[in-house]
Amino acid sequence: MIRQLFTAALFVSMFATNIHAQSKLTVDKVYSAYLRNSGAIIEQGQIKGYFYLYQSDKIDRHTNEYTLQIIDENLNKVQEIKFEDTKKLSLLESAYNGGSLSFLFKNEEEKMLQMKVYDLDGKLKYTYSRPYTKKTDALMTQYETLHTDEGMNQTVFNLGDKGYISVLPLRDGREQTYEVDMYSSEKKKQWTYIPDGDDQKYAFAEYLGSTDSLVILEVIRKNKRMSGSGTAHLVGINPMTKKKQFDIDDENDKFTFVPSSVLPVKGAGKFIAMGNYFDKDANIAKDASKGLAIYEIDNSGTILSKTYNSWAVDIAKHLPTNTKGKIDNIGYLYIQKMIPTSNGKFFIVGEGYKKQASAGGIALTALGAMSGSYGNAGVTKVVVTDLIVMEFDGGYKIKDATIYDKTNNTAVAGPMSDYASQHALAMYIKMTGGFDYEFTTGNPEDNNFIICYSDWVKTSDYKGATFNAIRYNGTKFSQDKIELKSKASRMKVLPAKSGSIMIMEYFKKDKKLEFRLEKLG
Structure with a gap:
């Protein structure tokens, strides 16, 4: 059990009339840190600060000291909380919901998953514990193999001021399904939703988003483990009633809709779902999609409108696209963000x-065959290509599209790239942090926003990482770029106050973290 050591009071500077605005902060005695377990504190679209958790000391051969640090938007320290626990404690994921912070730990010594919820004063509010068993072996393996700074939160998500949810894959023998857990941040209360019925024995769930009254999932179901591509469902779970609110499939539609992104419409009691659509008899795991579909759905699950943009006709007017959904020199398209503006535009x-041929994979496979081994090293690889910004009208029909060039980078290699479906590859790239898109800031309600992404360039003047911004001012787009010169072991870029970004760097050899604010443009 965690032994509380110290909770600092708010620093005087937090309440001072003139807050000191520094551009750099250094934290020493950092024995271990995963930058992915840090984040920005945002209130009503404005950056208010940052949080991060790291190992700050080694107490003895069995025990470590850990520190949760909160800083303000000017990089002044605000709160600090230290605790001791077993060295076999691993921080898996973190999340922020506007009023609290949550951290998911794996306690290998006690064989427990522990969700800890802190308020923004650094006080531990609640601890939720559950054993991990053979049913969660797949999840534990995923964490062990993909727990990197580049990886994204994959099972823990915020549910506004109500708390947090996790979507866990479960395996029991030959059956594979999922469960949804909610952890309240208002009072100590936790519940679990587990789908039931024979059609749920082979179900794969992905969290898409939430509204003030719904948790929205994409669920792929199969009647038997190896039976075809499965059927796609858009499932809504009510966190208050703890029951399924709706389950939308394509039974009565002329197309099969595979949702991949949702966007709540503020104050309207509805949300927008976007994804690929397929012919009714298509194999969604293997066949090419026909285009992009956008649905408007109310919170009860009633579909209010459906709009289809085909690759061959609608999108091909603005992008060099073939009938299989591939864009020349770009490939397939993964939707990163939907941005509605108050002037009626939708971006x-x-x-x-x-996929590309992998020279190394082909050579290894050939060498293996020559030596009598017929293992497959993978003859293809998957590369992430350019960024595209598309503009749609009020009826969700495409009006324009712009390609922003960036350097291709390898995201997936090995046998998986040979056999995985288009959709599965995109989910894997997202899970491992292989995409270059970072975040979007600004205020779309005032018709301005900034799309941010990373890149790597090699020119006569500079070779290395860059951070890029695409600005929209209500009428046109412009671009900014900064060079990320650093000797850090690892680096992460977070949104900052207007016109800036915050760069977080971990220097493993020096056991220190550095934070700095950089102007964009």
Whole structure:
């Protein structure tokens, strides 16, 4: 059990009339840190600060000291909380919901998953514990193999001021399904939703988003483990009633809709779902989609409108696209962000990915065959390509599209890239942090926003990482770029106050973290 050591009071500077605005902060005695377990504190679209958790000391051969640090938007320290626990404690994920912070730990010594919820004063509010068993072996393996700074939160998500949810894959023998857990941040209360019925024995769930009254999932179901591509469902779960609110499939539609992104419409009691659509008899795991579909759905699950943009006709007017949904030199498109503005426009940020022949994989496979081994090293690889910003009208029909060039980078290699479906590859790239899209800031309600992404360039003047911004001012787009010169072991870029970004760097050899604010443009 965690032993509380110290909770600092608010620093005087937090309440001072003139807050000191520094551009750099250094934290020493950092024995271990995953930058992915840090984040921005945002209130009503404005950056108010940052949080991060790291190992700050080694107490003895069995025990470590850990520190949760909160800083303000000017990089002044605000709160600090220290605790001791077993060295076999691993921080898996973190999340922020506007009023609290949550951290998911794996306690290998006690064989427990522990969700800890802190308020923004650094006080531990609640601890939720559950054992991990053989049913969660797949999840534990995923964490062990993909727990990197580049990886994204994959099972823990915020549910506004109500708390947090996790979507866990479960395996029991030959059956594979999922469960949804909610952890309240208002009072100590936790519940679990587990789908029932024979059609749920082979179900794969992905969290898409939430509204003030719904948790929205994409669920792929199969009647038997190896039976075809399965059927796609858009499932809504009410966190208050703890029951399924709706389950939308394509039984009565002329197309099969595979949702991949949702956007709540503020104050309207509805949300927008976007994804690929397929012919009714298509195999969604293997066949090419026909285009992009956008649905408006109310919170009860009633579909209010459906709009289809085909690759061959609608999108091909603005992008060099073939009938299989591939864009020339870009490949398939993964939807990163939907951005509605108050002037009636609707923007989509997409990022390309495609398969390429892998010279190394082909050579290894050939060498293996020559030596009598017929293992497959993978003869293809998947690369992430350019960024695309598409503009749609009020009826969700495409009006314009712009390609923003960036350097291709390898995101997936090995046998998986040979056999995985278009959709599965996109989910894997997202899970491992292989996409270059970072975040979108600004205020779309005032018709301005900034789309941010990373890149790597090699020119006569500079070779290395860059951070890029695409600005929209209500009428036109412009671009900014900064060079990320650093000797850090690892680096992460977070949104900052207007016109800036915050760069977080971990120097493993020096055991220190550095934070700095950089102007964009």
